Amino acid sequence: MAYDEHSANSKQDAPHNIAAESAILGAILFDNNAYHRVSEILIATDFYNPAHIALYEVIAKFIPNGKMADGVTLHDEFSRSGKLETIGGATYLAELLDRAAFGPEIVDYAHIVRDLAIRRELIDIGSGMVSTAAQPQEDIPGQQQIESAEKLLSTLAMRGSARGGFTSFGSAVTQSIESATAAYQRDGKIAGISTGLSDMDGKLGGLHNSDLLILAGRPSMGKTSLATNVAYNVASALKESHNDQGQRVLEDGGIVGFFSLEMSSEQLATRILAERSGVQSHRIRQGDLEKHEYEKLRDAAADLEALPLYIDDTGGISISQLSARARRQKRSHGLDLLVIDYLQLITGSGAKSAQGRVQEVSEITMGLKALAKELNIPVIALSQLSRQVEQRDDKRPQLSDLRESGSIEQDADAVLFVFRESYYLERQEPDDAGEKFAEWQDKMERLRNIAEVIVAKQRHGPIGKVELHFDPNITKFSNLDTRYSGSEH
Numbered sequence: 001m002a003y004d005e006h007s008a009n010s011k012q013d014a015p016h017n018i019a020a021e022s023a024i025l026g027a028i029l030f031d032n033n034a035y036h037r038v039s040e041i042l043i044a045t046d047f048y049n050p051a052h053i054a055l056y057e058v059i060a061k062f063i064p065n066g067k068m069a070d071g072v073t074l075h076d077e078f079s080r081s082g083k084l085e086t087i088g089g090a091t092y093l094a095e096l097l098d099r100a101a102f103g104p105e106i107v108d109y110a111h112i113v114r115d116l117a118i119r120r121e122l123i124d125i126g127s128g129m130v131s132t133a134a135q136p137q138e139d140i141p142g143q144q145q146i147e148s149a150e151k152l153l154s155t156l157a158m159r160g161s162a163r164g165g166f167t168s169f170g171s172a173v174t175q176s177i178e179s180a181t182a183a184y185q186r187d188g189k190i191a192g193i194s195t196g197l198s199d200m201d202g203k204l205g206g207l208h209n210s211d212l213l214i215l216a217g218r219p220s221m222g223k224t225s226l227a228t229n230v231a232y233n234v235a236s237a238l239k240e241s242h243n244d245q246g247q248r249v250l251e252d253g254g255i256v257g258f259f260s261l262e263m264s265s266e267q268l269a270t271r272i273l274a275e276r277s278g279v280q281s282h283r284i285r286q287g288d289l290e291k292h293e294y295e296k297l298r299d300a301a302a303d304l305e306a307l308p309l310y311i312d313d314t315g316g317i318s319i320s321q322l323s324a325r326a327r328r329q330k331r332s333h334g335l336d337l338l339v340i341d342y343l344q345l346i347t348g349s350g351a352k353s354a355q356g357r358v359q360e361v362s363e364i365t366m367g368l369k370a371l372a373k374e375l376n377i378p379v380i381a382l383s384q385l386s387r388q389v390e391q392r393d394d395k396r397p398q399l400s401d402l403r404e405s406g407s408i409e410q411d412a413d414a415v416l417f418v419f420r421e422s423y424y425l426e427r428q429e430p431d432d433a434g435e436k437f438a439e440w441q442d443k444m445e446r447l448r449n450i451a452e453v454i455v456a457k458q459r460h461g462p463i464g465k466v467e468l469h470f471d472p473n474i475t476k477f478s479n480l481d482t483r484y485s486g487s488e489h
Helices: 003-007 017-032 035-040 050-065 070-082 087-099 105-133 142-156 169-184 198-204 225-235 265-277 281-288 291-304 319-330 351-355 357-375 387-391 404-410 421-426 433-449
Strands: 212-217 239-242 248-252 256-260 307-311 337-341 379-384 412-421 450-458 465-470 474-480
Touching: 017 035, 017 105, 035 050, 035 105, 050 070, 050 474, 070 087, 105 142, 198 379, 198 450, 198 465, 212 225, 212 357, 212 404, 225 256, 225 265, 225 307, 225 379, 225 474, 239 474, 265 281, 265 291, 265 307, 281 421, 291 450, 337 357, 357 379, 357 404, 379 404, 387 404, 421 433, 421 450
Parallel strands: 212 379, 212 412, 256 307, 256 337, 337 379
Antiparallel strands: 239 248, 412 450, 450 465, 465 474
């Protein structure tokens, strides 16, 4: 009896295909170049037969290091380790050569083997879920079990497309050149996803995958409005295609997920409707509309219905729940940008919460950075600032104004502050109508619709200031046209 048939007599119900496994190994033993065609698809544990696992482990050690992997060298290796009989001996090595695939079907066989391995892992995850759920003495809350299962499923779903391990420097350089080429070929000369605001893109180079960006400001500065504008701009610019392998290729814009922990999804939608229609948001809420305004609103709503923007307005969500829902969104609908409004409304785990708010925020920011890397997308998290800003004459925010700033500043790839000087100036209106009032009025006129985005930290680029136009009536940010603003840069 051949070894593979004998070794497969346990777990007969587990999905496997011994013939496909044998054809792959035989092809590699016949021609080591075949290994390079399947090495990006398979790892040793994808094989079902224990002998095949052991053989592929040695093959994966030999070939990348320039050593021949054939019947002779493998026979010597397993003889030396005293494990020759566990792989079926010299007879089985000869049998594998007889079963070798010699054409392009080796890649198809590799995909079959990988798919069956994924199915076996699904069975293991499902069995583990049943076992844990059936043992209440484990004292693991049901919600926590769901989150753990979702994390396992998410890891399995991305298996192959996001494999861990070291990458050669040459491979990293190739990726860097590809990114630079994409930036050079784009009109905007940016490598990341465009925010839709060219001045911001010029400073940030767009929104980059795996980056955590903190967007902070005092209340009424417009940070939620800016985040909403960016989310809309990215979603409305979505352009994608598929390559020859059927993989999704993002050409512009992206699918956006928005965790609105403070406002309801309806309130957020009203803001976007106001921005797109030009009708003031408070008038939309009150229904105080002229006929032509209602028609503009209706037309804007029709345009927005198919927008690839998904909103989750669950309040008091934990970092683990947020991560689980983001993974689910990535699997089910796709996800290219995640926005969270705002960081201080996320809760940590019970253990970290008990250690104090600083430790809890540290867990949250670390979790958001890890999520950005895991899903390979940019994550924008809004953040409140401490009241000490209000005590200074110059109320422009600084990094030290971030609440629990240590962990937020440390984990962020970029920290952006939204600042509108007109907000404070408006509250300093002189009582008399003399010279001071004229000066105030002139300054107010210049600054009324100007907002600053201060890039206080950027791991991969310069810091500095970007000025934008802001219309508070429809909460819309746009590029500042200096020809008419009269502002100085």
